[in-house]
Amino acid sequence: MASTRFTQQAVIITGASSGIGEALALRLADEGAWLGLAARRADRLEAVADACRQRGGRAIAIPTDVTDEGACRALVEHALAEYGRIDMLVNNAGLSVVAKFSDFHDLGLFRRVMDVNFYGALHCTYYALPHLMKSRGRLVNTSSLGGKLAIPYNSCYVASKFALGGLSDSLRLELADAGVSVTVICPYWVVTEFHEHYLDRDGRPKGPAGRKLYTKRTMTADQCARITLEAARRRRRQVLMGPGQPAIWLQAFAPGLADRVIEATFMRSLRRRSQPRPSV
Ligand SMILES: NC(=O)c1ccc[n+]([C@@H]2O[C@H](COP(=O)([O-])OP(=O)(O)OC[C@H]3O[C@@H](n4cnc5c(N)ncnc54)[C@H](OP(=O)(O)O)[C@@H]3O)[C@@H](O)[C@H]2O)c1
Incomplete structure (x- = not known):
């Protein structure tokens, strides 16, 4: 397939202040994209x-809390006023709470995660969609392997x-005729600030200790951004990183075994995190 460059394409990225969103912005800037960063x-x-x-791109910073629907509407309007079009929306803002469900004091933190990871993406998608339909553009949602396979303590x-x-899957079906592609990105672990921002059941961020799970082989944000952009370019429906593909096959054909493997893997990483290790 001919490869699209994002030169002069107007792209909104949420969660662009660090990690994967920042790396996406830098790569897109290298291609001369016009960026609305949120x-x-x-x-x-x-x-x-x-x-x-x-690096040669156009870029505007648009401070936005994606849990605020009005702010997401304003984000889209601001980008549109600046560039006159929207060719791609990357819903990438996200956070997590690591706690056993039965240990939550109340449902406030649960709602907070839903508000950012799901409703934040919903808000931006709703307001950007008419413009993506005009441009026959691209919707890219940063999910996670945890969006395909459940893991414990991350309900x-x-x-x-x-x-x-x-x-994403429903919109993909609805938008096929309009020429808008919907790509779901499912990373495994990526070295970013994400695990430092992990909240515990009291809403306290994990801090630098969160980085203990990274090894030398953990994917960098730039590697993740490269894979994400290739998938968006090719209008792929989904990308599974790390052990995603075999894990999904295992879950489909031997769900009990898959549960045991996921639990053991997760517990192993928890144990590793609780041991001292120099930060990366
Ligand atoms: N790192 C991993 O191992 C991993 C694995 C799988 C999936 N992911 C997904 O990748 C995406 C990006 O995470 P990352 O790894 O790059 O972590 P990160 O460095 O912590 O980036 C998270 C981004 O989300 C933004 N954000 C958080 N709450 C927000 C809000 N209410 N409104 C607007 N923006 C908000 C943060 O910016 P502000 O704090 O400035 O608002 C930050 O830019 C997330 O959706 C995450 O679920 C990450």
Whole structure:
């Protein structure tokens, strides 16, 4: 398939102030894309926008809390006013709480994760969609392997990403005639700030200890961004990273065994995280 470059294509990325979103922005800037960058931390966002401009892209930082529907509408309107079109929306903002469901004090944190990971994407999609239909553009949703296979102690994250996957699959069917592709990205672990921002059941971020699960082989944000952009370019429906493909086959054909493997893998990573290790 001929490869599309994103030169002069207007792209909104949420969660662009760090990690995968930042890496996507930098790669798109290298191709001369026009970027609308969204997240809450205005200073970090402005630094990313500045780096994008230095690399040859156009970029504006649009501080946005995606849990606020009105702010998402304003995000889309701002990008549209700046560039006159929207060719791609990347719903990438996300966070997680790691806690046993029965240990939650109440459902506030559960709702918070749903609000960012699912409703945040829903808000942006709703307001960007008419413009994506005009441009026969691309919708890209950053899910997770946890959006295909449940893992323990991440019930709100898993629920939010399964919901995002369901929304994506339904929209893909609805939008096929309009020429809008819907791509779901399911990364395994990626070295970002994500695991530092992991909240515990009291809503406290894990901090640098969250990075202990990374090894030298853990995917970098730039590697993840490269795979994501290739998938978007080719209008692929879904990308599974890490052990995703075999794990999904295992779950389809031997779900009991899959449960045991997932549990053992998860517990192994928890044990590794609780041992001291230099941060990466
Ligand atoms: N890293 C991994 O191992 C991994 C694996 C699978 C899937 N993912 C997914 O990848 C996506 C990106 O995460 P990452 O790994 O790059 O982690 P990250 O560095 O922590 O980035 C998360 C981004 O989400 C933004 N965000 C959080 N809450 C927000 C809100 N209410 N409104 C707007 N933006 C918000 C953060 O910006 P502000 O704090 O400035 O708002 C930040 O830019 C997430 O959807 C995550 O679920 C990550």
